[in-house]
Amino acid sequence: MRRALALCALAAALLAGAAAAAPSPSDLEAELVCPVCGTTLDQSDAPVAQRMKRYIRERLAAGATEAQIKAELVDQFGPGVLAEPPKSGFDLLAWLVPFAVLVAGAVGVGVVAWAWSRRRGEADTGPPAELDPELERRVDAELRRFES
Amino acid sequence: MTGRVQRVGQAIALAGVATLLGLLVWKVAFDNEEGAADKLAKGELVYAPAFSLDRLDRDGTLSLASLRGKPLVVNFWASWCGPCKDEAPVLQQTYERYRNQGLVVLGVDVKDFREDARRFMRRYGITYPVVYDGKGSTIGRWGIQGYPETFFVDRSGKLVGERIAGAVDIERNREAFERGIALALGDQS
Numbered sequence: 001m002r003r004a005l006a007l008c009a010l011a012a013a014l015l016a017g018a019a020a021a022a023p024s025p026s027d028l029e030a031e032l033v034c035p036v037c038g039t040t041l042d043q044s045d046a047p048v049a050q051r052m053k054r055y056i057r058e059r060l061a062a063g064a065t066e067a068q069i070k071a072e073l074v075d076q077f078g079p080g081v082l083a084e085p086p087k088s089g090f091d092l093l094a095w096l097v098p099f100a101v102l103v104a105g106a107v108g109v110g111v112v113a114w115a116w117s118r119r120r121g122e123a124d125t126g127p128p129a130e131l132d133p134e135l136e137r138r139v140d141a142e143l144r145r146f147e148s
Numbered sequence: 149m150t151g152r153v154q155r156v157g158q159a160i161a162l163a164g165v166a167t168l169l170g171l172l173v174w175k176v177a178f179d180n181e182e183g184a185a186d187k188l189a190k191g192e193l194v195y196a197p198a199f200s201l202d203r204l205d206r207d208g209t210l211s212l213a214s215l216r217g218k219p220l221v222v223n224f225w226a227s228w229c230g231p232c233k234d235e236a237p238v239l240q241q242t243y244e245r246y247r248n249q250g251l252v253v254l255g256v257d258v259k260d261f262r263e264d265a266r267r268f269m270r271r272y273g274i275t276y277p278v279v280y281d282g283k284g285s286t287i288g289r290w291g292i293q294g295y296p297e298t299f300f301v302d303r304s305g306k307l308v309g310e311r312i313a314g315a316v317d318i319e320r321n322r323e324a325f326e327r328g329i330a331l332a333l334g335d336q337s
Contacts, residue, residue, distance in 0.1 A: 035259045035284060036259055047228040047229065047230075048226065048228045048259055048260070050228075051228050051261065051264070055261070076260075076261055076262065076282045077259060077282050077283060077284075078282065078283030078284070080283070080284075108157065108160070111153060111157070112153075112157060115153040115154065
């Protein structure tokens with residue numbers, strides 16, 4: 001009996017996991033672009049967008065995966081229907097370049113900060129500037145007057 | 149050392165600014181290519197932009213170059229487009245009426261599902277050649293702004309008449325449609 005319960009619990013957990021992993025139409029609609037108006041499907045009421053939404057629902061009902069549906073739509077309309085560029089080939093640059101710029105910027109800021117702190121350090125360790133004799137005489141006179 | 153770092157930093161910054169400026173100039177100068185429709189509207193001599201696309205009415209591909217020497221009515225459409233349904237019978241009748249004079253009606257199905265397009269063709273009894281441009285590769289060079297749009301091409305490959313935006317053969321463009329066909333056929337009258 002315990003074994004049967006454990007099996008039922010395991011099956012329920014697996015089913016729940018599978019249900020959670022299955023894409024919803026709205027997920028896909030946010031990741032695909034209307035080829036006529038250029039906005040994501042969830043933001044578009046253009047006739048072609050409505051047709052694509054219907055296609056997504058039909059394919060999901062038929063058991064197609066997210067990747068399959070995307071591939072089928074790319075085959076029909078080209079890679080422009082993907083809201084995010086693919087992470088392969090030339091399009092990979094769209095993902096890598098922002099990070100490369102970020103890293104380059106961080107390195108640049110680091111180098112400038114290092115050079116700046118070094119210059120300040122050099123300035124601090126230098127010999128003190130000599131006081132103008134006239135100014136020194138006037139300061140001494142003022143101090144004497146203040147103390148008296 | 150710090151002076152050198154500063155100079156390198158300045159050089160990098162200048163190079164970045166120069167690159168961005170170059171991209172801006174390139175974008176303004178070269179990325180605003182006019183479509184054939186715009187040139188036609190200005191009265192410029194313009195040849196029909198070439199394409200080679202898969203056929204929907206049968207297997208294989210069809211290139212515009214293979215139709216050189218024939219007068220053409222080139223119609224850009226999609227199955228999801230309402231006015232395309234209105235004009236489909238007119239285009240089919242035009243094809244049947246002028247076919248013996250060599251006129252070819254050529255459909256270009258744009259941004260559509262192949263199966264939807266084939267269903268559309270069966271429903272409206274379309275027998276003229278239709279090619280499939282799901283990615284919309286022809287749009288920019290032809291200057292397509294909406295669906296449907298129709299162009300007329302004479303035997304030398306030049307665009308003639310005027311571009312018809314919207315369904316053909318309704319009150320507002322019947323005359324332009326008939327004149328376009330006449331010009332494509334080489335009838336100057």
